[in-house]
Every structure is written in C-alpha cells, then in structure tokens.
Amino acid sequence: MALQSNDGEGKPPVTELPHSDMQALCQSDTIAALIFCLSVLALSGAHAPALPKGEPSPAFPKFVLLQKGSSPMKRRTFISLMSVMAAAGVLSLAGCSSNTSSSTASSTAASASASATAANKLETIQSNGKLVIALEGAWQPWSFHDESDTLVGYDVEVSRAIAEKLGLELQIDDMDFDAALLSVQQGKADIAMAGITVTDERMAVMSFSDSYATGIQSVIVPEGSDIASVDDLAGKKIGTQRGTTGYLYCSDDFGEDAVVAYDNGLTAVQALNNGQVDAVVIDNEPAKAYVESNPGLKILDTSYAEEDYAIGMAKGNTALLEAVNAALEELKADGTLQAIVDKYIKAE
Numbered sequence: 001m002a003l004q005s006n007d008g009e010g011k012p013p014v015t016e017l018p019h020s021d022m023q024a025l026c027q028s029d030t031i032a033a034l035i036f037c038l039s040v041l042a043l044s045g046a047h048a049p050a051l052p053k054g055e056p057s058p059a060f061p062k063f064v065l066l067q068k069g070s071s072p073m074k075r076r077t078f079i080s081l082m083s084v085m086a087a088a089g090v091l092s093l094a095g096c097s098s099n100t101s102s103s104t105a106s107s108t109a110a111s112a113s114a115s116a117t118a119a120n121k122l123e124t125i126q127s128n129g130k131l132v133i134a135l136e137g138a139w140q141p142w143s144f145h146d147e148s149d150t151l152v153g154y155d156v157e158v159s160r161a162i163a164e165k166l167g168l169e170l171q172i173d174d175m176d177f178d179a180a181l182l183s184v185q186q187g188k189a190d191i192a193m194a195g196i197t198v199t200d201e202r203m204a205v206m207s208f209s210d211s212y213a214t215g216i217q218s219v220i221v222p223e224g225s226d227i228a229s230v231d232d233l234a235g236k237k238i239g240t241q242r243g244t245t246g247y248l249y250c251s252d253d254f255g256e257d258a259v260v261a262y263d264n265g266l267t268a269v270q271a272l273n274n275g276q277v278d279a280v281v282i283d284n285e286p287a288k289a290y291v292e293s294n295p296g297l298k299i300l301d302t303s304y305a306e307e308d309y310a311i312g313m314a315k316g317n318t319a320l321l322e323a324v325n326a327a328l329e330e331l332k333a334d335g336t337l338q339a340i341v342d343k344y345i346k347a348e
C-alpha cells in the first residue's frame with residue numbers, strides 16, 4: 001500500500017522557506033503595520049457575543065469517533081465583521097511574536113495579497129514535484145516525534161498519502177500552530193494540517209478542504225480543582241495555545257486578561273503543573289496525551305466546543321483545493337483514512 005511504502009523513508013526533509021516577502025512588507029511599511037496593530041488591539045476587545053451555530057457540519061462525513069459520554073456541545077462562531085477583522089488580526093499579531101520558522105509581522109491585507117500572488121498554483125506544485133505541508137510536530141497524536149525522533153502521526157501519514165495520490169513528494173515544515181496558519185496564507189507552504197478548526201474568521205483569509213475529522217475543545221485541570229464546568233472558568237487564569245480557537249473562545253468569554261497564550265500545548269500544560277494557570281483549554285486528543293503523561297491532571301467531562309478540522313490552503317488556490325478534496329475522497333473510499341485513524345486515534 002502506498003502509505004506503507006512511504007513509511008520506510010524516515011523523516012522527510014524539513015526545509016526553511018524564504019521569509020523575504022513578508023519581512024519586506026513588515027520593514028517597508030512599519031507605520032502602517034503599527035497602525036494596524038493598534039487598531040487590532042482596539043478591536044480585539046470588541047468581539048460580538050459568541051452565538052450558537054446551527055448549521056450542519058460540512059458534507060464530508062465524520063469518521064473520528066467523538067469521546068463517549070461527552071455532554072451536548074455548543075458550536076461557536078463570531079459573526080460580526082469586527083470580530084472577523086479582530087480574529088484575523090490576532091493571527092497576524094501572533095505571527096509578530098512567533099519565534100520559530102515563521103516570519104515576522106504581517107497585516108491581514110498583506111496576508112490576503114500574499115495569498116493571491118504567492119499561492120502556489122497546482123501546475124507550479126506539479127512542476128516542482130513536491131507538496132509542502134506546514135504542520136505542528138508537537139501535537140500528539142496528529143503529528144509528533146516518536147521515541148526515535150521521527151515525525152509520525154495522522155497528519156503526517158494522511159498528507160503523505162495525499163501527496164502520493166497527486167504524484168508528488170512530500171516536504172514537511174514543522175512549526176508552531178500559528179506559524180502554520182500564516183505559512184499557507186503567505187504561500188510558503190501549499191497546505192497546512194494541524195487540527196485546524198474551520199471558522200468563519202479563518203475562511204476570510206484562507207481556504208479549507210472538506211473536513212476530515214472532528215475535534216473538541218477540552219478543559220484540563222489539576223485533580224481536586226474546584227473547576228468542574230466551563231462556567232467555572234470565570235475568574236480563573238486559563239492557559240491556551242497562541243492563535244487557537246481555545247484562545248479565541250476563552251478570551252471572548254472570560255476576557256483577554258484571563259487568558260495566557262503559550263507557544264504550544266506542552267508549555268501551557270507545564271504552566272498548569274507549575275500553578276501559573278488554573279486550567280488549560282486545548283483540543284481533546286492532545287489533551288488526552290498530556291493527561292496520560294502528567295499524573296495529577298484530568299480532563300473535565302464537559303466540553304467547551306465541537307469543531308471540524310480541515311486542511312488549510314491559500315485562498316484562491318482552487319485547483320489545489322479540488323485535487324486535495326478528490327484525494328481525500330479516494331483515501332476515504334479505499335479505507336486508508338480509517339486505517340490511519342485506527343492507528344493513531346484511540347476510540348474510547
């Protein structure tokens with residue numbers, strides 16, 4: 001099978017892509033960037049209240065089992081233009097502080113124009129012979145480094161299978177979550193796969209494949225915590241990952257001062273262990289992995305939100321979007337996706 005023949009290849013090359021386009025934008029337009037940052041800071045306090053979203057899930061059927069015993073979940077969306085702009089700004093600002101292979105500051109406008117011009121068209125990708133994926137390699141079980149430091153996981157295998165279907169070699173760029181979002185918007189990576197939740201705000205700045213899985217925002221607390229429900233987070237310090245929906249939901253519901261944004265899930269959980277925060281809001285599968293390896297922590301039975309994960313791409317890259325969706329369909333039909341789910345995602 002295609003995936004198995006690729007499994008033996010070991011860790012794919014990790015290549016640093018040029019940042020020059022966004023750096024040039026940041027350097028040449030410092031004043032505009034400053035004005036933008038200030039306006040985003042002003043807007044970020046002006047989120048409309050989150051409303052339940054009654055729409056059905058995207059057409060692609062779910063095949064990742066939800067946690068048994070989950071309480072009814074709420075879907076969330078921020079619907080005002082103000083919050084769309086603010087959320088896009090948060091993503092851009094997150095890039096300002098990112099210390100990894102991502103670049104420096106950008107504005108939504110810069111990202112949008114970069115998407116339009118830098119989006120690798122399918123023909124260019126094909127002539128290069130490789131598909132570049134941005135993923136978060138510290139995101140167990142979706143993508144993570146195993147004992148031998150090889151990058152493994154659902155995202156890794158599914159993206160290899162997609163690349164193979166498209167007749168391409170896969171190049172993996174491993175980075176923090178917020179950097180992965182920017183990477184496709186800026187055309188540095190062709191696709192991003194990192195448990196990326198489809199939201200209206202993100203759809204304004206990037207395109208998404210059909211949904212390939214469902215995730216849940218979970219709450220991790222120390223055993224013995226007085227936090228027993230999402231509502232109990234009021235008045236507490238909450239750790240999240242920078243640029244994630246967990247961060248956006250918590251800052252919307254409990255105020256930005258209550259929420260601390262960490263580089264990744266591990267540093268958020270370390271802060272919880274050290275008592276710097278009272279809870280961590282994070283996606284359910286990584287939450288399970290963290291609780292397993294950190295005795296004294298537990299996941300609340302109640303869930304914060306249910307979400308759909310999809311593969312992110314630059315906006316306007318329609319041919320690539322269609323090719324990725326067709327590959328996903330085939331991989332679903334031939335059982336490959338389910339086999340990868342069974343390998344990495346434990347049904348309860």
Ligand code: GLN
Nearest residue numbers: 177194195196197244245
């Ligand atoms: N699902 C969350 C989001 O899209 C978090 C993803 C992640 O941290 N990799 O914001």
